Every structure is written in C-alpha cells, then in structure tokens.
Amino acid sequence: MQDLNKKDEENKIENNNEESKVEVKEEKSSVVKEINDEIKAETDTVKVKIGTVGNAVLFAFFVLIVATGILAYYLIHDTKDNIDQQYSDLIQNLSEYENLIDDDEEGTTVANIIDGAMVDAGLTSTNSVTTEVTDDRKIMNEELVVLYKGLILDTSKMDEVKLKYIDNKIDGSDKYVITYYSYEHYAFKESKLGTFSTQLYDGLVKIDGVGKVAISENYEAIPREVKVINTVPSVITNTGFTNYDTVKTIITDLDGNGVEEYIVIFANKQTGYSKISFYDSKGSFVDDLASIEKSKWRKGSNAEYYLSLDNVDILDIDNDGIMEVLVEIPHATGDSTVSILKYNNGKLTGKTKIECSLLD
Numbered sequence: 260m261q262d263l264n265k266k267d268e269e270n271k272i273e274n275n276n277e278e279s280k281v282e283v284k285e286e287k288s289s290v291v292k293e294i295n296d297e298i299k300a301e302t303d304t305v306k307v308k309i310g311t312v313g314n315a316v317l318f319a320f321f322v323l324i325v326a327t328g329i330l331a332y333y334l335i336h337d338t339k340d341n342i343d344q345q346y347s348d349l350i351q352n353l354s355e356y357e358n359l360i361d362d363d364e365e366g367t368t369v370a371n372i373i374d375g376a377m378v379d380a381g382l383t384s385t386n387s388v389t390t391e392v393t394d395d396r397k398i399m400n401e402e403l404v405v406l407y408k409g410l411i412l413d414t415s416k417m418d419e420v421k422l423k424y425i426d427n428k429i430d431g432s433d434k435y436v437i438t439y440y441s442y443e444h445y446a447f448k449e450s451k452l453g454t455f456s457t458q459l460y461d462g463l464v465k466i467d468g469v470g471k472v473a474i475s476e477n478y479e480a481i482p483r484e485v486k487v488i489n490t491v492p493s494v495i496t497n498t499g500f501t502n503y504d505t506v507k508t509i510i511t512d513l514d515g516n517g518v519e520e521y522i523v524i525f526a527n528k529q530t531g532y533s534k535i536s537f538y539d540s541k542g543s544f545v546d547d548l549a550s551i552e553k554s555k556w557r558k559g560s561n562a563e564y565y566l567s568l569d570n571v572d573i574l575d576i577d578n579d580g581i582m583e584v585l586v587e588i589p590h591a592t593g594d595s596t597v598s599i600l601k602y603n604n605g606k607l608t609g610k611t612k613i614e615c616s617l618l619d
Contacts, residue, residue, distance in 0.1 A: 404475035405576050406439065407585070407597055409456065409465035412472075414576045417609040419588060419598040424463035427455060440477050441470025442574050445485035445509075450477065472572055472585070480574040481582065485511040487568065492521060494542035503527045507568050513582045514603045522548075522573075522584065526565040531556065533565040535586060537600075537607060545607055548586050549598065551615035557591060564589065564617055584609075591619045 405412045410422035425435055436455060441448040453466040453473065466473070474480055488508050491500050500506065505526040512519045518540035526533035531553025537545040549566060556564055572585040576599070586598040600609030 402434075403577070404435065404437070404439075406453070406466055406469055406473040407587075408471060408595075409453075409467060409469060409473075411435075412576075412597060412599075414583075414599060417583075417599050417601050419596050419610045419613065421596050422594065424460055424465055425455070426463055435466060437475055439466070439469045439473035439475055440480070441473045442480060442572070443470045443472070445487070445573055446481065472574060472576075474576065476578065478575075478578050480576070480578075482575065482580065483512045483515060483582070485509060485573050485582075491523060492542065495521060495523070495538050496542055497538075497544060500525070504529070505533075505565070509568075509571060509573060511573055511582065513573070513584070515580055516604070520602060522571060524566060524568060524571065526567070528565075531563065531565075533567070535566055535571060537584075537602070537611075539605065545602075546611040548584070548600065548611050549588060549613040549615055551589075551617075555614070555616040555618055557617040557619065566615070586613070588613055589615055589617060591617050 403414070405414050407422055410424060412422060413420045427435070436453060438450055439453045440450050448470045451468055453469045455464045456467045458464075486509070488510065489506065491497075491506055491508055492510065503525040505524075505528065507524045509522040509524075510519050520540055521538040521542070523536050523538065524533070525536070532550070534550035535548040537548055539545055549570070551564065551566055556562070570587045570589075572587075573582050574585075575582045576585070577583070581601060581603050584600040584602070586600070588596045588598055590596065598610050598613055600607060600611070602608075
C-alpha cells in the first residue's frame with residue numbers, strides 16, 4: 260500500500276513536470292513571437308525611414324536642377340540685357356556727340372566721335388566699326404559724292420561743270436573722308452578710304468588715294484560692257500575719216516535699250532586737230548562733243564595736246580541705269596572742267612561742240 264502511494268506520488272510529480280515543461284515551452288514561444296514581432300516592427304520602421312530618406316534625396320536633387328536652370332536663365336537674360344543696354348548707350352552717346360560738335364571745329368572726325376561714344380558705353384573701337392559707321396553717316400547725308408581726279412564733280416545737271424576743291428573747315432571732314440568706289444579705263448578699280456591731300460591750294464584740299472572717277476556709294480556704275488577698238492566700225496558711213504591718222508572708238512549701250520552707241524576720237528598729227536564725236540546705234544552722226552586745234556595750243560611751248568581716250572569716261576554717275584559720258588575739257592590754268600552728257604531714247608542731253616583751248 261505504501262508502495263502504491265509512493266508510485267502515485269511519483270506519477271503526480273512527473274505530470275507536474277510535464278505541465279511545467281509545456282508552460283515553459285509555451286512561454287518561450289510567446290517570448291519568441293513577441294521578439295519576432297518587435298524585430299519586424301523595427302524592420303518596417305527602418306524601411307520607412309530608408310524610403311523617406313531616398314525620397315528626400317530625390318526631392319533635393321530635383322530642387323537643385325530647377326534652381327540651376329533658373330540661375331542659368333537669369334544669367335543669360337541678365338547678360339543679354341547688359342549687352343542691349345550697352346548698345347543703347349552707344350547709340351545715345353553717338354547721337355549726343357554729333358549734336359554737340361561744332362561744324363567749324365578743327366580736327367573733329369568721325370573716328371573721334373565714335374571713339375568717344377564707345378568709351379562712354381564701355382566698349383572699344385576697331386577700324387571695321389569706324390568704317391561701317393562712316394558709311395552709315397554717308398548714307399544719312401543723302402548726298403551722292405562723285406570725285407573726278409580727287410575733286411568734287413557736281414552731277415546735278417547735264418552740263419559743263421567746274422571741278423571743286425574742298426574747304427574742310429566748312430564742308431566737314433566726315434562728309435568726304437569716306438570709302439569711295441573708283442573707276443578707271445572703263446572698269447571698276449577698287450574700294451578705298453579717301454584722305455585729304457596734304458598739299459593745300461589757297462587753303463583748299465582735294466581727296467587722295469582714289470581713282471580717276473570715284474563714287475561714294477557701292478552700286479554697279481558700269482552695268483554694261485564698254486569696248487574700245489582702234490578703228491571706225493563699219494556701221495559708221497562717214498567718209499571723212501581718212502583725214503585722221505589716229506582713231507579710237509568706244510562702243511557701249513549707254514541707255515540699256517539693247518543696241519550700242521559709238522563715241523569716236525579722231526586726231527591728225529599733221530594738222531594738230533582732234534575731236535570727239537558721237538554716233539547712234541545706226542552709225543548716224545549725232546554731234547561733236549569737243550575739239551581742239553593746233554592754234555589753241557599753248558604758245559611758246561613745244562608740248563602737243565590732242566584729245567584722246569584719257570579725255571572720255573563712261574559710267575553711271577547718278578545710279579539711274581543709264582551711263583553718262585564724261586568729257587574732260589582742258590584749260591590753260593590747269594583746272595579742267597568736265598562736260599556731262601546723257602543719251603537716252605535717241606536724245607543727247609548736255610553741252611556739245613565745246614572748243615578747247617590752252618591759250619593763256
């Protein structure tokens with residue numbers, strides 16, 4: 260009986276131990292689960308934090324790009340505004356300088372004006388800028404300047420005109436010290452800046468550095484071919500040519516109607532007579548332009564003078580598409596005049612039959 264009781268006591272203890280194990284196991288499982296839940300919670304928190312930081316970095320990068328773009332836009336437009344302002348200042352200063360300049364002031368040139376304006380605008384001048392502004396001033400003058408051997412040629416009328424020297428104190432240097440387009444031997448020669456001559460004639464000057472005929476504007480002053488031959492064309496039926504031992508003929512379409520006119524220069528070295536005559540496209544005589552005979556040569560001199568190709572130029576001096584005939588008329592004083600003639604629609608306008616003389 261005692262043994263039975265003892266066995267029951269042992270079984271009861273064993274059962275209690277088993278129950279304790281189960282409770283411990285369950286308690287451990289509970290603790291593990293709690294720990295796992297805490298770890299998961301912490302992991303989720305970290306993930307959220309990482310995601311938040313990434314978003315913050317992306318946002319900061321986006322803000323940086325936008326700010327950079329805004330800054331670049333501002334700098335570009337600010338620079339452009341500064342350039343525009345400098346240009347406006349230059350134009351304003353140039354205008355103010357021109358208004359303040361006295362026309363009688365010596366030594367004042369366009370280059371001085373531009374240099375002063377550019378300094379005030381914070382810029383520096385160059386030769387190319389000066390030339391461009393000079394040309395602009397020339398155009399603003401609204402006056403075509405034509406030079407013949409460096410002297411002013413008045414082209415306002417078809418007549419014999421006297422060549423004019425320049426009084427730079429009155430006329431102003433910026434009006435004539437400009438780029439000219441020069442012509443010689445019936446062709447364009449070059450474009451070049453004209454300068455005042457250093458030699459004075461009774462206080463007056465002329466323009467150096469340009470060709471025989473120089474024009475202040477760039478256009479096609481010889482729009483059609485000009486030919487020179489050493490004979491008389493067969494279309495001209497005049498029979499008096501045998502009296503001359505030197506003949507030159509200029510052939511060109513002066514008025515652009517598709518047919519050519521003829522200017523013939525004759526000379527007789529035996530009689531000392533020479534002349535320039537004009538013929539139409541059919542070879543018909545129109546008029547004598549100029550002539551000189553030996554009796555009108557300078558007395559007491561062995562020098563001979565004959566009218567020649569050097570006395571005749573062909574070019575459009577008023578930019579109307581019609582080429583004028585320029586005949587240089589010699590004078591005893593050495594100051595030549597120029598006869599300007601225009602031929603259009605069969606009509607010759609200008610002074611003709613000019614008798615040249617070298618008598619004192």
